[in-house]
Amino acid sequence: MMGRYFIGLLMLALALVAAPARAHKPSDSYLTIRVAGQQVDGQWDIALRDLDFALDLDQDGDGDLTWDEIRSQHAAIANYALARLALTSGGAACPIVAGEQLIDQHTDGAYTVLRFRATCRAAATALGVGYRLFADLDPQHKGLVKLEHEGVTSTAIFSPDAARQDLLLRAPGKFVQFAGYVKHGVWHIWIGFDHILFLLSLLLPAVLAPVAMQQEQPLRAAFTDVLKVVTAFTLAHSLTLTLASLQVLSLPTRWVESAxxxxxxxxxxxxxxxxxxxxRPLAAFVFGLIHGFGFAGVLADLGLPQSALALSLAGFNVGVELGQLAIVAVFLPLAxxxxxxxFYGQLMTTGSVVIALVAAVWLFERAFDMKVLPV
Known part of the structure; x- marks a missing residue:
């Protein structure tokens, strides 16, 4: 019974991996809102792969989106997106007008950058945001919203289950900011399939004897082995996440994602x-240094409030560790x-081969900026 349950979990994991193969994460969008008095300026970064699925932007069906195809659909993109965004202040709607559209590269592919402006009847202490982008197509989609007002930055995560929120235009409390970034950290480790597969690949031998893989490893020894690997990975990626987020050290995104x-x-x-x-603990530490830069790229997309930089960075890091520990807590007893x-013997061999093949495709796509598997 337990074996069948574990098989089910593996099949689910492989199904998730087989989803966007070159994606660092599933469907997200990044919405930045700047409020100054009655005026609201916004920038909305939306993945072109998601818009193509919703609007069929690839008009010739060749699998590649060209600039001409995207430009010809600017009006349709703006109408589709802004029809699913509502801003209110003091209970009254703030009409939104679309602005220019650009293209930007994120760690998981190309995004359209939609700029817009809204005018509210009067300044208020909170901005109401209604977010329904892709709610009818992808129940897992998340909108990562950053609100800026008078030098203060706050963040929120929108989903079909949390589609309407009131964002305060004053500085949130220290605990609220910390808790918000903890939530972001947990979410991003859970959707970072490459990070998860790296960690699980290193942990698979933990319940087997180190010399002869067919022998059993006592639970205490297995726990110690897992602890060493996880601790090494945590120390390494925490170090480079901090250095990169504070802009002390940086590496090109393509190098990081390829590594x-x-x-x-x-x-x-x-x-x-x-x-x-x-x-394996040494390998976890060495490669963990690279993974930290990957986490920093996600955090850069989200943004860090300068007024509580250290606290927010610490919260995100704590969230990453909590998400990681939750994965380990499920994996170790089942393993x-x-x-x-x-089945476990097959997982060690066949399962590892499948993971290696998927990672090889990731490596080729990221290193050469080419698409192999459909997204």
């Missing part, structure tokens, strides 16, 4: 052909209980 894909590939191959030979089964 993350390479780390998943090597971690999976190690389960079939030993590469690290008992040094330990199924370690004697034929």
């Amino acid at each position: 993350i894909a390479a780390s998943v590939l090597l971690a999976a191959v190690n389960n079939v052909i030993p590469l690290f030979r008992g040094r 330990f209980l199924t370690r004697r089964t034929w």
